[in-house]
Amino acid sequence: MSTIKAFIKRHPVLTYYVLTFAISWGGGLIVLGPDGFLGTRQLSEKQFLLGILAGITGPSAAGILLTGLVDGRAGFREFRSRLLNWRVGPRWYAVALLTGPLLSMATLFALSLTSPVFLPGILVSDHKASLVLIGLAAGLVVGFLEELGWTGFAIPRLRLRHGILTTGLIVGFLWGVWHFPVFSGEASASGTLPMPLYLSVLLFSFLPPFRVLMVWVYDRTESLLVVMLMHAVLSATSMILQPQGTGVEVIIHDLLFAAVLWIFVGTVAAANGGQLSRHPLPRGVA
Secondary structure, eight states: OHHHHHHHHHSHHHHHHHHHHHHHHHHHHHHHHHHHHTTOSOOOHHHHHHHHHHHHHHHHHHHHHHHHHHHHHHHHHHHHHHHTOOOSOHHHHHHHHHHHHHHHHHHHHHHHTTOGGGSOHHHHOSOHHHHHHHHHHHHHHHHHHHHTTIIIIIHHHHTTTSOHHHHHHHHHHHHHHHTHHHHHTTGGGGTTSOHHHHHHHHHHSSHHHHHHHHHHHHHHHOOHHHHHHHHHHHHHHHHHHOOSOOTHHHHHHHHHHHHHHHHHHHHHHHHTTTOOOSSOOOTTOO
């Protein structure tokens, strides 16, 4: 036991991701079965919701468990202070709450000039109120539970060794991989496109640049709460504004949205003298 605990303390981030994937993907396999997990069988609404619940348990459970194992009570006190840190200034709430919706709307309206299939889903839905309510509720649950782990545990430790861009890319890539069971269930939406191409765009197009922006916001505010809200709004926006297209239309939308996000990342860096970080890395940290 002491050997395992020593390994965890030496490699907390590695342990965190192994545990997160084990809980999330293991739970998904149990709930959905191999064919449902891989997206080769159509899931019922109940199965899909159970799969989502099993998935989001991973980041939160792993983050809380490892905080206790690695840092003990002091870690939980520090965790709570970041979670309850809401005095960060209005502009950071504006960045957290508006970046996803505004850039997504701009992308969709630009694309809608070429085809009405790209119109935001809320505009063509017959159930606007329920779509907004479900989107907001789902966004809050997903955003808060996931960030208990991603930002609550992994990101502060990665920032000790890496800058904002590198940290965002590492977490963003693994964040995309972690979503595999969710997006693999959308195989029917790929149309005539090869599934590997379709999944690659879904998992790795806009998630990495948005995660870079989330790390940037956290670096400037040190507020876990604000990052949770930023994630919640992105998830809600994805549901509320999701256009009606499939296959090629989805790829075009996601790639353009990713490009817009990277442009925003570059603009932020340029406005800060070519860097995103507020603080230099600690001396002696590679």
